[in-house]
Amino acid sequence: GAGVSQSPRYKVAKRGQDVALRCDPISGHVSLFWYQQALGQGPEFLTYFQNEAQLDKSGLPSDRFFAERPEGSVSTLKIQRTQQEDSAVYLCASSLALGLTGINTEAFFGQGTRLTVV
Amino acid sequence: AQSVTQLDSHVSVSEGTPVLLRCNYSSSYSPSLFWYVQHPNKGLQLLLKYTSAATLVKGINGFEAEFKKSETSFHLTKPSAHMSDAAEYFCVVSDRGRDDKIIFGKGTRLHILP
Numbered sequence: 001g002a003g004v005s006q007s008p009r010y011k012v013a014k015r016g017q018d019v020a021l022r023c024d025p026i027s028g029h030v031s032l033f034w035y036q037q038a039l040g041q042g043p044e045f046l047t048y049f050q051n052e053a054q055l056d057k058s059g060l061p062s063d064r065f066f067a068e069r070p071e072g073s074v075s076t077l078k079i080q081r082t083q084q085e086d087s088a089v090y091l092c093a094s095s096l097a098l099g100l101t102g103i104n105t106e107a108f109f110g111q112g113t114r115l116t117v118v
Numbered sequence: 119a120q121s122v123t124q125l126d127s128h129v130s131v132s133e134g135t136p137v138l139l140r141c142n143y144s145s146s147y148s149p150s151l152f153w154y155v156q157h158p159n160k161g162l163q164l165l166l167k168y169t170s171a172a173t174l175v176k177g178i179n180g181f182e183a184e185f186k187k188s189e190t191s192f193h194l195t196k197p198s199a200h201m202s203d204a205a206e207y208f209c210v211v212s213d214r215g216r217d218d219k220i221i222f223g224k225g226t227r228l229h230i231l232p
Contacts, residue, residue, distance in 0.1 A: 033220065042208055042225040043162075056219055091162070093220075106152075107220055109162040 002026075004110035006092050012116045013082045021077045021113045025094030032075050033107065034067055035091040043091055049075060050097065082117045089114045120145040122211045124223035132231045137196040139226045141183075141209035144190065151192040152210040152220070153183055162208070168192065179203070204230045 005024040013019050025032050031050055035043035036059075045059040051072035060067070064082075069075040079086055093107040125140040143149060153165040166177025173185040183194045192209060209223040
């Protein structure tokens with residue numbers, strides 16, 4: 001597709017349930033980011049991939065959060081044993097990063113997945 | 119490590135008057151700076167970006183921003199506000215030459231008064 005695609009758009013989970021959120025980045029984009037945006041807040045960094053390598057996962061709030069991008073394209077953010085405080089919009093973005101120079105072009109964002117834990 | 123501070127959580131202006139949304143950044147390297155807009159229930163949209171070319175950057179919808187290294191600022195302006203400008207605005211920083219991690223400010227909600 002032309003843009004970053006996230007699925008599902010909306011997810012309601014019972015507390016304690018595991019969820020998996022999918023991100024399809026723009027084809028050929030090297031960098032992929034996951035953000036968590038709580039209601040009324042700015043996006044908070046969760047994790048970052050260059051191709052299949054997870055270079056930074058410092059923003060993952062607990063070991064219940066896990067992200068992968070095994071083939072350097074589609075990424076999945078998994079949350080185990082969901083808690084109410086996990087309720088947020090999860091945003092995925094991709095960018096055409098130019099190798100080690102780290103020159104940014106633009107990060108294109110998906111519409112997000114709104115997770116509600118009840 | 120890079121960081122970004124948006125000085126105002128809410129800004130209210132009357133339609134037709136100038137807009138100023140303030141942003142200060144901290145960066146260990148040579149930063150790239152961006153402004154994104156988020157309308158209710160919509161995705162994030164890039165307004166403009168600075169990547170070491172001209173310090174005055176023009177974006178979409180009449181917005182512009184000026185990179186001032188001495189002040190570590192990247193304030194967003196628009197000469198005349200329109201009702202459709204009401205939204206949340208995010209200042210974003212990324213360290214070039216280090217990695218491509220991008221960091222958001224907490225956002226400024228712009229209210230347009232009729």
